Amino acid sequence: MGTVAEKTKRRKTSGEPRAKSPVKAAGTPRITTLSESDLLDAAKLMARTVDYVRSGAGMTPLGMSFKTTPPLMQHIYEQDPDLSWGAYDDDRLVGFAVSHMRDRQWHSAYLFVDPDYQDKGLGAALVKTGLAEAEKREA
Secondary structure, three states: OHHHHHHHOOOOOOOOOOOOOOOOOOOOOOEOOOOHHHHHHHHHHHHHHHHHHHHOOOEEEEEEEOOOOOOHEEEEEEEHHEEEEEEEEEOEEEEEEEEEEOEEEEEEEEEEEOHHHOOOOOHHHHEEEEEEEHHHOOO
């Protein structure tokens, strides 16, 4: 049995091209603690990425748009801002992970990477950053 990603790649699309991200990948993104001021950009990145994946799977894009940070994302971030990271190419947010801990368990709540930066190890780097912090906290 294949993974979800493998199954998605094998699906036939409706013939429509996949939605593209507006800016092509330029350099190697740096990972740093996600700033609260970047949460709205993170939500918008999430919406673009979801539509990209849905489009590639032959599904109708959801067309989500955000004028404010989604309450659940804001709440999880506020539990411990040091457990959330952004991947930045210059000043542009191109990936992010929001996580939290309950007792000694680490939970990854959000992980999204701009489609132009996917398949380059950025998602894995964000997860490894979270796991390293969880291990420091003896999760």
